[in-house]
Amino acid sequence: APGDDLLTVDNQLITGLPGSEQTLRMQRVPGLDILRLTGSIPADAVPRVYAVAMRDPAETAARRLFRLLTERGVTVEGTTQARHEPAGVDAAMAAPLLIAQLTPPPLLDSVQRILVNSQNLHAELLLRRVALARGELSPEGGAEVLAALVSEAGLTPVEAELFDGSGLSSYNRVTPRGMADFLRWAAQQDWGDELRGLMPVGGESGTLARRFRGTALEGKVFAKTGSLHGVNALSGYMTARSGQTLIFAVYANDRPADAPSIIGEMDANLVRIAEEN
Template identity: 45%
Template sequence: MMLILLPLLAAAAADTSSPTPTPTPAIAAPAPVTEALATAATGTRIGLLVVDEAGREIVAIRPDDRFVPASNTKLFTTAAAFAMLETEGADTAAGASVRLEPRGALRDVVLVGAGDARLSSARDCTNDCLATLVDAVARETKVVGDVIGDDTAFPDERWPAGMSWNNMVGRYGTAVSALTMDDNEVALTVRPGRAGGAPEVSGDGYYRIDNRVVTVPAGGKRSIGYMREPGSDLLRLTGTIPADASPYEVRLGVDDPAHRAAWRFAELLRSAGVRVTGKVGVRHRPVMPADDPKVRGNAPAARPPEVPALARLTPAPLREDLVHTNKVSQNLHTELLLRRVGAVSGSGSVADGHAAMDAVLERAGIQRRQYDFGDGSGMSNYNRVTPRASVRLLRWGAEQPWGAAWRETFPIAGKDGTLANRFKGTALEGRLFAKTGTLNASNALAGYFTTATGRTFTFAAYANDMPGDVSATASLDAALVAVAAAN
């Protein structure tokens, strides 16, 4: 890994040649700030650091305590992606490809993922479309054997360490794979029936459905729950839907994205007139023990003789995906960014991704004790970061050639993304650019805002340990509005 990172460190020597300035004593928080934070539920632990253009501390509350950052973790992952992939041109990942491998009298179809997050099987797809690869196979042959999903570009590490198992069934906790299609989600639609009867549930057939939802009279309550055991294809739906309700969409996570992609590819091949005589299969790269002296960085397992790709997709520019990732806080896309960073000079493992991120954060002047990450997206409860580390990252990032582009990926208060409905009607509407974060008993917000006098402040605000998982976002937002008003 160092063969690639050492030149980057050398090029950035100016960033770390001088020690980080000792912060000036913090100015006491104005009464409105203190009053705003006091509205958080009793027992809530809050960290808040706000600095001005020169790095002087305006408000500092527990700036060196470690907090669960939730999706604020994406700030660190996307900064590493900008530094190593988007700007410095180290990203060599291409889109998915397809090849035909001989096996007896037939040829197997192998769909190969390269870590791109945007492969789509949607009917209205215009770029990075699975249908393009289907057409390539259909032009070549009308009979194939097996259809195989190959995600060996990265080790088979589908869920980040420290993620709650109950998130796995939903779209926010779907498995991570180098072969990713439709965000690794399966959509079902629930349409109400007659009162007292079962609604209609439609999908593409990937999951078996145990429908226990009941249609209730018009005007009733819609409350639909779903459960699927990890590794099972049986989905149980429960709850109620009013007879006059609009169709309700349920989006579910996938346990084995490579299998799902191959299954969908086989369906599309049949629709294109190609006879599939074999089964749907997968190729995964097993994760090797980190202390195995014979294995360096989970090197790829042995493969059959390479067969040239029949067709390969070209994804849209990575910067477009970075905007989408931070604006809507897309977990899967961030996890793939972490693995792509780890594949620059390593294996694409989570450990290699974090090692590469460590090198970037060292360049930023962030001390190793100020953070720990179990994943790249913020779904892990193992993640910890100090407000000072986040502010340091934001200030360093702003000075980089990619700093303006990185800031453009942040949600804008009251305007878009995960901040579209926050700060409405306040002085910070349209004047705060920040990454949000929400996890069990954790709220986070970090970025930049413009004060009442037109100054630009950098901040990181965290709330942890809220009893009963009561949100503290209103308290954090009000505190930031008060800081902006006082300056």
């Protein structure tokens, strides 16, 4: 929010010529509430809104609540603190008091937000919603359902091994072939067309709104992006020049921090494949 001191922005961006490539990079400084911006933004770039994760969501919520209360004339004694229970310790609370309750959106709305906007929080919460549907209160129950789904799709642990819902765990492993095989299996399910319809569309929506514009794949590629430090990925479906649907999974791993963006090359190769098939 405007005026917040919850996150410090270290702005090292430069302004590029109109029409130049946007190479904005956002990096969280480990252990600190600092967001470092590097790269270049063209002078004629349109405004965009980005969402970033907070280092300690509980502490952030406490500090913001403190500010909201004091701004409204409420006297708050002491300092803000976030208390975290050690792993494996049950929080014993007698007669818990419900302060507020938020009803989650319909499941498909969450899935679409996850796919279109690459919303990690909703992806992690989805794992817990799956567990809750089984009557469990821990994400482990959701992870079991996820593992069973991957197995049903015919993938082995060598091809896919997942440890969370958001995909941010460094232990996650999915090979490009495994991802393509899963997408092929998904397309054969009753819900396959619906899944494809929830994905970002090249040149039109979500994380692909600015990609594939003016190419043979504008409006004809339906795919999910994946971005981590030094990693870019794109997997999904595209309609080739012949009208045939092609399944693809493209990964770029361990890209040096000072290397130029690889996204343009990834997209260009996909366009070339679509034009030649």
